Amino acid sequence: MTEETPGFEEKPDVPSGATPEDAEPQAAAPSPEEAGTDSAKESGPAAPAGDVQDVALTAQLDQVRMALNERTADLQRLQAEYQNYRRRVERDRVTVKEIAVANLLSELLPTLDDIGRAREHGELVGGFKSVAESLETVAAKMGLQQFGKEGEPFDPTIHEALMHSYAPDVDETTCVAILQPGYRIGERTIRPARVAVAEPQPGATPAKADEPSAQAQAAAPDEESGGPEEG
16 A cells, blocks of 8 residues: 655646646636626716717707708898899889989970960961870870869969969869969879969858848748738
């Protein structure tokens, strides 16, 4: 029998050429799952990558919407300014046209006055009559209108009083004679009518007010007599 020597422990066999450290047992390497768990514990909780991308896209979308709203407001403002410009240009064009026509017709008014006087005196005959009527027709097509008639109420906005008198048969200031007719283009008066006016006589009583009293006086004797007497 073999006797064991006390104080010596049995060691595993070591191959030749190997160091004592190689003979020591090595700790088992951790698995990938365990390594990932340990690193996550050390770094702490992290936000998911999908949420970060959503926040970035939302911010970009807000910027794009803001820029779109600004461009839309600029476009609407430019469109409104263009519409106002077109209306202003059209209004100015119409005004300039009316002024040009009024200036042209104003130069023709003395000629039209001569034509009117010739017509009153019976001198508008022959070729002169044809030319005069053609001129009046063209002036009417351009919008020229003559106004002013005897018997119409006096209106200081369209009439110019050159003569003044009193008359018992008028109830208000009235045009009793047209010395020179007036002309207008649409609502624009290019020359007022020059007229002679008459006013009611101061203290005169209108004739219409006296008629009922005269009729009442004529009927009074019949009422007082009580009718014809019986025979």
